[in-house]
Amino acid sequence: MADVTAAAPPPVEIVVDGVSKAFGTVQALVDVHVRVRAGEFLSVIGPSGCGKTTLLKTIAGLIAADAGRVVVGDRIVEGPGRECSVVFQDFALLPWATVQKNAEFGLLLRGVPAAERAERARGVIAKVGLAGFEQAYPAQLSGGMQQRVGLARALAVNPQVLLMDEPFASIDEQTRRVFQDDLLRLWSEERKTVVLVTHSMEEAIYLSHRVVVLSPRPGRVHQVFEVPLPRPREGAGVRATAEFARLVDDLWKILRKLQ
Amino acid sequence: MVVALRLVSVIAFVLLWEWAALVQISFNFPSPWATLTALVALVGSGAILTATATSLQSLLLGFGSAIVLGVPFGLLMGVVRPVGRVARVYLDLLIALPTAALIPLVILSFGINILSSAVIVFVFSVPFVTMNAYGGVRDVRPRLVEMARAFDASGPQLFFRIVLPSALPMILAGIRYALSRAFVGLIVAELLLSPFGLGRLIMASRSMFEHDRMFATVLWTLLLAGFALAALARVEGRLLRWRT
Amino acid sequence: MPDVRESDLGRTGLIAVGGLLIVWEALGRLDVSMFVPPVTTVAAAWWQLLGNGTLTRAAASSLGSLVKGFVPAAVLGVAVGLAMGRFATVRHLLDGWVNALMSAPLSALVPVLIALFGIRDTVVAATVFMFSFFVIVVNTLTGVRGTEPSLVEMARSFGAGEVALFGRVYWPSALPAVMLGLRLGVVQAVKGMVVGEMLISLVGLGERLIYYGNTFLIAELYAVIASVLLIALTASQLAQALDRALVRWK
Numbered sequence: 001m002a003d004v005t006a007a008a009p010p011p012v013e014i015v016v017d018g019v020s021k022a023f024g025t026v027q028a029l030v031d032v033h034v035r036v037r038a039g040e041f042l043s044v045i046g047p048s049g050c051g052k053t054t055l056l057k058t059i060a061g062l063i064a065a066d067a068g069r070v071v072v073g074d075r076i077v078e079g080p081g082r083e084c085s086v087v088f089q090d091f092a093l094l095p096w097a098t099v100q101k102n103a104e105f106g107l108l109l110r111g112v113p114a115a116e117r118a119e120r121a122r123g124v125i126a127k128v129g130l131a132g133f134e135q136a137y138p139a140q141l142s143g144g145m146q147q148r149v150g151l152a153r154a155l156a157v158n159p160q161v162l163l164m165d166e167p168f169a170s171i172d173e174q175t176r177r178v179f180q181d182d183l184l185r186l187w188s189e190e191r192k193t194v195v196l197v198t199h200s201m202e203e204a205i206y207l208s209h210r211v212v213v214l215s216p217r218p219g220r221v222h223q224v225f226e227v228p229l230p231r232p233r234e235g236a237g238v239r240a241t242a243e244f245a246r247l248v249d250d251l252w253k254i255l256r257k258l259q
Numbered sequence: 260m261v262v263a264l265r266l267v268s269v270i271a272f273v274l275l276w277e278w279a280a281l282v283q284i285s286f287n288f289p290s291p292w293a294t295l296t297a298l299v300a301l302v303g304s305g306a307i308l309t310a311t312a313t314s315l316q317s318l319l320l321g322f323g324s325a326i327v328l329g330v331p332f333g334l335l336m337g338v339v340r341p342v343g344r345v346a347r348v349y350l351d352l353l354i355a356l357p358t359a360a361l362i363p364l365v366i367l368s369f370g371i372n373i374l375s376s377a378v379i380v381f382v383f384s385v386p387f388v389t390m391n392a393y394g395g396v397r398d399v400r401p402r403l404v405e406m407a408r409a410f411d412a413s414g415p416q417l418f419f420r421i422v423l424p425s426a427l428p429m430i431l432a433g434i435r436y437a438l439s440r441a442f443v444g445l446i447v448a449e450l451l452l453s454p455f456g457l458g459r460l461i462m463a464s465r466s467m468f469e470h471d472r473m474f475a476t477v478l479w480t481l482l483l484a485g486f487a488l489a490a491l492a493r494v495e496g497r498l499l500r501w502r503t
Numbered sequence: 504m505p506d507v508r509e510s511d512l513g514r515t516g517l518i519a520v521g522g523l524l525i526v527w528e529a530l531g532r533l534d535v536s537m538f539v540p541p542v543t544t545v546a547a548a549w550w551q552l553l554g555n556g557t558l559t560r561a562a563a564s565s566l567g568s569l570v571k572g573f574v575p576a577a578v579l580g581v582a583v584g585l586a587m588g589r590f591a592t593v594r595h596l597l598d599g600w601v602n603a604l605m606s607a608p609l610s611a612l613v614p615v616l617i618a619l620f621g622i623r624d625t626v627v628a629a630t631v632f633m634f635s636f637f638v639i640v641v642n643t644l645t646g647v648r649g650t651e652p653s654l655v656e657m658a659r660s661f662g663a664g665e666v667a668l669f670g671r672v673y674w675p676s677a678l679p680a681v682m683l684g685l686r687l688g689v690v691q692a693v694k695g696m697v698v699g700e701m702l703i704s705l706v707g708l709g710e711r712l713i714y715y716g717n718t719f720l721i722a723e724l725y726a727v728i729a730s731v732l733l734i735a736l737t738a739s740q741l742a743q744a745l746d747r748a749l750v751r752w753k
Contacts, residue, residue, distance in 0.1 A: 363716025
């Protein structure tokens with residue numbers, strides 16, 4: 001099996017420097033400053049309509065900022081770059097392609113030869129726990145499994161940065177918890193810089209080093225919330241601790257004021 | 260911008276036509292201007308208006324009967340499922356069949372007259388009216404029927420309060436599509452029958468080598484159909500205002 | 504577009520068609536009308552026309568025009584639909600025409616085609632083209648426009664350029680709609696073939712229809728109608744088979 005981590009370049013830092021973005025007359029982001037450390041797991045949370053997704057897509061280079069700039073590693077973001085992979089809320093799987101072909105898609109677009117593509121895709125498919133489903137079509141999979149394909153596709157190109165846009169929003173609670181543990185395990189193996197947009201406080205605290213709280217309309221950084229829980233957290237019963245409950249409550253107190 | 264582009268395409272079309280007439284891609288290919296002049300003359304003399312009135316008579320007769328018979332029958336097919344299953348087979352065949360092939364048979368049965376072209380219009384349009392009324396009933400959301408049942412609705416209440424309004428958009432869409440088919444049938448019938456209507460005007464002009472008159476009549480016919488379809492679409496929009 | 508779902512000629516279909524044929528045969532034997540000849544008489548006439556080559560000759564000419572008209576309509580129709588779907592300028596230039604002509608009684612244009620080409624079988628091919636082109640354009644256009652924006656965004660996030668976007672996202676995602684367009688288009692094409700041939704009344708099955716109508720050969724007339732129906736059903740089945748072969752993932 002191909003060792004996907006072997007060639008993994010070291011994680012990089014992301015600097016969001018005074019980014020503003022408006023859609024027509026709606027101001028989505030105003031003067032947002034965020035610094036994501038290399039190898040950090042950072043979540044962005046906020047009420048709906050606060051511009052979390054806009055911020056993520058600006059980092060991904062899918063949306064151009066009106067003002068300010070985003071720097072990923074040593075590249076100023078002007079469009080989608082090779083350092084970043086995006087995991088989408090609605091999975092964005094090609095319905096006409098098998099799991100294998102979906103996982104290969106990023107590699108295909110980047111001109112990786114077929115044999116290597118197939119091997120690397122098989123590797124990441126196994127990594128996300130879908131070995132044996134290579135020839136299935138997305139329509140034959142549950143939501144949770146579909147998002148695993150989305151994750152496999154993102155990991156296959158071996159990015160330094162993983163950008164996740166509410167990846168668990170349309171997955172049921174039980175599946176979500178298992179998936180979150182798997183994600184933490186993958187993160188500790190691969191040490192990527194991760195930015196996760198979410199609306200779940202528990203999820204943000206369970207997964208991240210820090211949580212950026214955005215205020216709504218227009219979106220600004222309201223507060224940066226530290227999560228001092230020890231790692232590894234997966235399978236350690238962290239959710240049941242009083243510390244976890246207190247952190248969720250603290251985060252809720254901040255968010256409630258923003259409603 | 261959009262309007263400008265649409266305008267450009269119309270102008271380009273007229274220029275292309277003008278060019279085609281100029282280089283004589285075929286003998287007696289009239290220019291846009293000649294066609295327009297002929298059209299004005301045809302309207303002025305009343306010839307085209309008489310022909311239109313005759314054509315519309317068979318259209319209304321045939322298309323009207325298609326609605327009056329097709330809609331209730333389609334609804335029946337939807338409500339009484341066994342009828343639907345069987346009649347569906349014939350409808351599918353009728354929709355696939357190149358209906359024009361039936362024209363000689365219709366002419367033999369009804370003779371060369373307005374009734375004949377009305378029957379042809381009917382045969383062209385009735386499968387689509389019926390099929391959509393049937394489809395409309397079949398696509399009623401089961402949740403709504405369940406809801407009405409929960410309120411103890413009677414059969415007629417269920418039909419008139421739930422089924423019919425739910426099916427209406429599809430019925431109307433079917434009627435509109437059927438109108439375009441009706442025009443196709445009308446024109447083919449008249450071109451073949453020839454003794455009356457717009458078809459006769461077209462064929463007579465052609466045989467007299469008055470190509471400008473022929474082009475003018477064809478143009479008039481297309482505009483007439485376009486106008487009728489647009490008018491029907493407006494009515495449809497009015498009736499379905501709740502959908503926005 | 505009306506609801507033209509795939510017809511399932513299953514058991515109900517066989518019973519319905521079989522029943523119709525039996526009733527027809529009975530009415531024919533009872534001699535209720537000269538326009539209802541017994542099915543067996545029609546079958547015999549069909550067999551005889553097939554045997555003496557009349558039917559094969561006419562059908563060969565008809566199918567030739569069908570191919571000559573439909574293939575260009577399919578190729579050009581898909582190309583124009585794709586261009587309209589992808590480029591707003593092309594769309595705004597053409598959508599008025601396409602929408603108007605899609606539902607226009609194009610049969611009125613056949614005399615214009617005759618003026619252009621003369622009374623030749625080219626007119627039939629041109630009629631076939633005209634009848635099938637627009638429905639193919641519209642369905643292709645709808646398919647391209649219906650591409651999930653999130654798939655486009657996903658591909659862009661991996662750095663896809665215009666060519667890759669088109670080949671890897673827009674085209675496969677439009678394919679089911681393109682195939683539907685071709686299926687509807689081929690049915691329209693057969694209709695165009697019959698209309699064109701009847702109006703020029705020179706060659707093909709359409710000419711036979713006119714001829715047997717004029718000469719009161721009712722059984723022969725029915726035999727040709729049945730052949731035309733057979734061609735229409737076969738063409739649509741072929742298009743459906745192609746659809747299934749190409750769009751397996753649905």
